[in-house]
Amino acid sequence: MSDYDLEIDQIVQKIQENNYQSVLIQFPEGMLDKPLKRIKKILSKENLKVYVAGDPSYGVCDLAVDLAKKLGCELLIHFGHSQFGFQNQVNSASSESLDVILVPAYYIPPNALDYSPLITEITKKKWKTVGLAATIQHIKSLDDFEEILKVNDFQVIRYDSGQILGCHVNSLYKGMKDCDGFVSIHAGYFHTHGILLNTNKPLIQFNPYSGSIINYEEADHHKAIQQRFTLLTKAKKAQKWGILGSSKLGQHNWKMISNVQSLLAEREINNLTVVAENINPQVLANFAFIDAWVVTACPRIAIDDKIRFFKPVVTFREFLYLFDQLKWENLLEQGFF
Numbered sequence: 142m143s144d145y146d147l148e149i150d151q152i153v154q155k156i157q158e159n160n161y162q163s164v165l166i167q168f169p170e171g172m173l174d175k176p177l178k179r180i181k182k183i184l185s186k187e188n189l190k191v192y193v194a195g196d197p198s199y200g201v202c203d204l205a206v207d208l209a210k211k212l213g214c215e216l217l218i219h220f221g222h223s224q225f226g227f228q229n230q231v232n233s234a235s236s237e238s239l240d241v242i243l244v245p246a247y248y249i250p251p252n253a254l255d256y257s258p259l260i261t262e263i264t265k266k267k268w269k270t271v272g273l274a275a276t277i278q279h280i281k282s283l284d285d286f287e288e289i290l291k292v293n294d295f296q297v298i299r300y301d302s303g304q305i306l307g308c309h310v311n312s313l314y315k316g317m318k319d320c321d322g323f324v325s326i327h328a329g330y331f332h333t334h335g336i337l338l339n340t341n342k343p344l345i346q347f348n349p350y351s352g353s354i355i356n357y358e359e360a361d362h363h364k365a366i367q368q369r370f371t372l373l374t375k376a377k378k379a380q381k382w383g384i385l386g387s388s389k390l391g392q393h394n395w396k397m398i399s400n401v402q403s404l405l406a407e408r409e410i411n412n413l414t415v416v417a418e419n420i421n422p423q424v425l426a427n428f429a430f431i432d433a434w435v436v437t438a439c440p441r442i443a444i445d446d447k448i449r450f451f452k453p454v455v456t457f458r459e460f461l462y463l464f465d466q467l468k469w470e471n472l473l474e475q476g477f478f
């Protein structure tokens with residue numbers, strides 16, 4: 142069972158100092174077992190009401206501020222993410238009546254992680270300069286790995302602490318030209334897919350839970366890009382466009398919606414703006430007359446859910462490409478979202 146640093150002492154101190162009466166806690170789906178039970182047990186010793194947000198939480202873009210306010214909570218504790226990439230939204234979430242605490246929940250491995258197979262792999266590939274990345278839970282493991290690389294005489298490139306989000310791999314672009322390849326510490330394929338689509342260097346993924354190493358090469362980048370190309374070719378034929386917005390605090394982007402509306406209006410193309418809290422295939426299915434959609438909320442909706450949607454759904458940058466505001470090379474060099 143995985144363990145995480147839940148910063149319990151700091152949380153309890155804050156609760157006692159402020160004498161909060163009720164708190165809402167929000168966890169990503171993967172942490173709804175042991176970490177939730179642990180925090181619930183600790184908070185039950187304090188004299189306050191504890192609520193747990195039941196809707197899925199995919200990122201800090203998804204702070205349950207409205208729910209906390211409806212419940213009359215004075216504190217929202219959001220686990221599993223930092224404010225990285227969403228500083229403004231996090232600042233605006235805190236108000237006189239609601240405090241917000243973000244707890245990144247760094248992973249605590251049961252035993253020291255063994256990086257020697259990774260060093261062997263990098264040596265085999267003859268890399269000299271290694272670009273580093275990790276999801277927030279594994280940033281501390283990335284610190285350790287960086288030290289080991291340096292001791293082994295590798296050059297290291299690491300921007301913005303190396304942190305990546307599903308929608309944000311800018312820390313990798315910055316070092317892309319200068320490194321031989323990337324090592325990313327994370328689990329699952331979601332972040333891998335984002336890296337493959339938005340960078341052009343070989344990638345080694347190290348899964349800190351299983352210790353497994355997966356290599357991704359040029360063909361994997363091509364496959365991810367080819368899938369987008371096929372979808373964009375279909376979207377190009379659309380006569381009626383839908384513009385998808387989200388009402389979530391960290392995903393609502395009126396400026397982007399307005400840009401899309403203007404571009405479609407200039408070309409006298411029929412369009413409809415639809416805003417939902419959670420965008421899913423059922424929402425889109427209600428608008429069968431729309432030929433293609435552009436998503437102004439989480440860009441991963443367009444990427445990861447494409448098989449479940451009946452119509453092409455494109456990211457904002459892909460839309461700009463379709464409407465001649467960006468070149469194909471811009472997508473290849475600076476990403477598809």
Ligand code: SF4
Nearest residue numbers: 199200202307308439
């Ligand atoms: S916008 Fe999407 S990818 Fe970015 S943090 Fe939110 S849920 Fe994750």
